[in-house]
Amino acid sequence: MQLKEFLKQLSEAKGVSGYEVDVRELARDEFAKYADDIRVDTMGNLIALKRGEAAPDSPRRSIMLAGHMDEIGLVVTKLEKGFLRFSTVGGFDLRVLPGQEVTVLGQQDLPGIIGMRPPHVLTQEEREKVVPLDNLFIDVGMSGEELAKLVRVGDVVSLRRTFTELANGLVAGKAFDDRAAVACIASCLQHLTTMRHTWDVHAVATVQEEVGLKGALTSAFGIAPDIGIAIDVGHGNMMGVSEVDTVSVGGGPAIGFGPNIHPQIYSRLSDTAKSYEISYQTDPIPGRSGTDAWAIQVTREGIPTGLISIPLRYMHTTVETLSLKDLERIGRLLALFIAGLDEAFAQELGLGQAQA
Amino acid sequence: MLLRELSEASGVSGHEDAVRQLILDAIKDLVDEHRVDTLGNLIALKKGSGQARRKASSRSTRRKVMLAAHMDEIGLMIVHLEKEGWLRFRPVGGIDPRVLLAKKVLIGDDNVPGVIGVKPIHLLEPKAREQVIPIKEMSIDIGASSKEEAERLVGLGNYAVFEATFGELGGGLRTVKGKAFDDRAGCAVLIELLRESYAFDLYAVFTVQEEVGLRGARVAAHAIAPDIAFVLEGTVCDDIPKKRDVSPTTTLGGGPAITFMDRSVIADRRLVEVLVNTAEKNDIPYQFKQPGLGGTDAGVIHLSREGVPSAVVSVPSRNIHSPVCVLSLNDLENTVHLMQKTLARIHEVDLSR
Numbered sequence: 001m002q003l004k005e006f007l008k009q010l011s012e013a014k015g016v017s018g019y020e021v022d023v024r025e026l027a028r029d030e031f032a033k034y035a036d037d038i039r040v041d042t043m044g045n046l047i048a049l050k051r052g053e054a055a056p057d058s059p060r061r062s063i064m065l066a067g068h069m070d071e072i073g074l075v076v077t078k079l080e081k082g083f084l085r086f087s088t089v090g091g092f093d094l095r096v097l098p099g100q101e102v103t104v105l106g107q108q109d110l111p112g113i114i115g116m117r118p119p120h121v122l123t124q125e126e127r128e129k130v131v132p133l134d135n136l137f138i139d140v141g142m143s144g145e146e147l148a149k150l151v152r153v154g155d156v157v158s159l160r161r162t163f164t165e166l167a168n169g170l171v172a173g174k175a176f177d178d179r180a181a182v183a184c185i186a187s188c189l190q191h192l193t194t195m196r197h198t199w200d201v202h203a204v205a206t207v208q209e210e211v212g213l214k215g216a217l218t219s220a221f222g223i224a225p226d227i228g229i230a231i232d233v234g235h236g237n238m239m240g241v242s243e244v245d246t247v248s249v250g251g252g253p254a255i256g257f258g259p260n261i262h263p264q265i266y267s268r269l270s271d272t273a274k275s276y277e278i279s280y281q282t283d284p285i286p287g288r289s290g291t292d293a294w295a296i297q298v299t300r301e302g303i304p305t306g307l308i309s310i311p312l313r314y315m316h317t318t319v320e321t322l323s324l325k326d327l328e329r330i331g332r333l334l335a336l337f338i339a340g341l342d343e344a345f346a347q348e349l350g351l352g353q354a355q356a
Numbered sequence: 357m358l359l360r361e362l363s364e365a366s367g368v369s370g371h372e373d374a375v376r377q378l379i380l381d382a383i384k385d386l387v388d389e390h391r392v393d394t395l396g397n398l399i400a401l402k403k404g405s406g407q408a409r410r411k412a413s414s415r416s417t418r419r420k421v422m423l424a425a426h427m428d429e430i431g432l433m434i435v436h437l438e439k440e441g442w443l444r445f446r447p448v449g450g451i452d453p454r455v456l457l458a459k460k461v462l463i464g465d466d467n468v469p470g471v472i473g474v475k476p477i478h479l480l481e482p483k484a485r486e487q488v489i490p491i492k493e494m495s496i497d498i499g500a501s502s503k504e505e506a507e508r509l510v511g512l513g514n515y516a517v518f519e520a521t522f523g524e525l526g527g528g529l530r531t532v533k534g535k536a537f538d539d540r541a542g543c544a545v546l547i548e549l550l551r552e553s554y555a556f557d558l559y560a561v562f563t564v565q566e567e568v569g570l571r572g573a574r575v576a577a578h579a580i581a582p583d584i585a586f587v588l589e590g591t592v593c594d595d596i597p598k599k600r601d602v603s604p605t606t607t608l609g610g611g612p613a614i615t616f617m618d619r620s621v622i623a624d625r626r627l628v629e630v631l632v633n634t635a636e637k638n639d640i641p642y643q644f645k646q647p648g649l650g651g652t653d654a655g656v657i658h659l660s661r662e663g664v665p666s667a668v669v670s671v672p673s674r675n676i677h678s679p680v681c682v683l684s685l686n687d688l689e690n691t692v693h694l695m696q697k698t699l700a701r702i703h704e705v706d707l708s709r
Contacts, residue, residue, distance in 0.1 A: 093477035096458035099678045113680035119452045120650045121594045141531025164469045166499030172471045239442045239495040317458035319471035
């Protein structure tokens, strides 16, 4: 797998929460190369299993890796004079929408744009306000009659933006939140093909994270792993934002620490990074992490959970920016962490007797 | 399609070189003479085939008709490099700051890619979500992590444009989207018009610096001293649904927009009449542009020397001055058609007072 190329494909694919089919097929093709078994669950999560080589007298243990493949998007709410009114799916900053390109998933995929009235026609008062949702329209360049045949209320709209390489190994595009994690997981699986590991690995590309961590909830229940690690994005250093609120882009995996994280998983992850000289950063998260880790931790009787964040600038926009180097490091760290998992660690975590 | 190349070329006011080269390649075999003047205007002459007519001055001459379309587009200029590697910029021409967030841009002649970032919604106080971010507070991220790294890729004074690919949307209106339809649409129309022969001397002028104050057209008109001028534009089309819908300015698919009055010119009544009359005679759809909005090169051309009878014909474009302009190819072709038919009978217009 070529990490950059895979990320580009994932980023440019459509996959708004609840409508992840396109991006799931891409992830399936990649995960399948390394997995012993692959399935899609009721909610639409993609679950690849890579079996560990457990010693015959040792209980079978498993780890779940979760990265969500859904992205925030839009949904059509009304057809009006050849234009489409819409609402948001997930947390969009309305300020980034004017002037964007979209694909309307109607009876067929329709390229469109979100219009912006030119400054020539606006009053000073209008220019000083953020354009409210009821003044934003999607334009697919068709007449009202043509549109009525092709688009219905409830049709989902995906933002469209090509992947761009910046300087220094940084890349920019849409939906790196959290397709970059899907790429990291694929990279981990690829590393594991050349390593020995005793625990089973359930690599999950989850659905509907952006609307409430839903895919992680049901997939964690279904898999019932011994431990779980979520991979998501964290705010990277950027202009106008205090360093207190960010981690460094290019500074390596940001390993989460706080109530959402099992302290020993945090320690084991950071120790692994240290011993293999992988740059990492500690990411203190005082409460709700807002990631799949939040759902996994309280599944069934509770699952020791870790969180690795990918430093990322401009989250929830079409120009999310990250460092490919960080993704490589995360793929490697995950693989090394998994290769190091043994029954002693399970006992340390106080895990119950697993099925032999 | 030439409109695609024209739209995707970079040509911010003051640096129209790439667009000019593209146009020159397209027209050089269609004209008799061409030159680039001091400011950078491309001036081409297509000599008339008609008989010279005798003027009161007894000097034998053919009418000179000037057709103008501007090559430049709005854009950005890099004005400062931060120590963290971020680039500060200012607008060139009229840009609404609200259209800049989360866009990709191409900087300088090497087209260095960058993005205009924005603080994520997660880190905003609710009140901040309601506030427009001024351009002075924005920055471009090219991936550089220091001023020195940034300097290796870009420099102060570099121009930047939106990265926007031309594309077809579709439907019966044959809509297309892209950047800079203001005024590459006019450039495309003018290039098409050069394929015909005319009785009069046609001066095709692709002007510079329209967006920063109609600078190029002023000197070109002076040099040519035309008898008649037509300005070809990509103009405001504001036909999206609105709560208080006074006028859509122009309507997409409604045909060429004829200006009778805008903020820069009162169009010559006789030229407006011949345009309207020609459209009606030939069943070409047309519309009037709402008065009182915008200005064009006609604003300076009609005041050149002792005055030049001038008119403006435009291709309506939604979302001008954004990376997602939308126009109808039907409108564009009808604009070509209307101009061809009008120019063919321009000798009928009595310019005497």
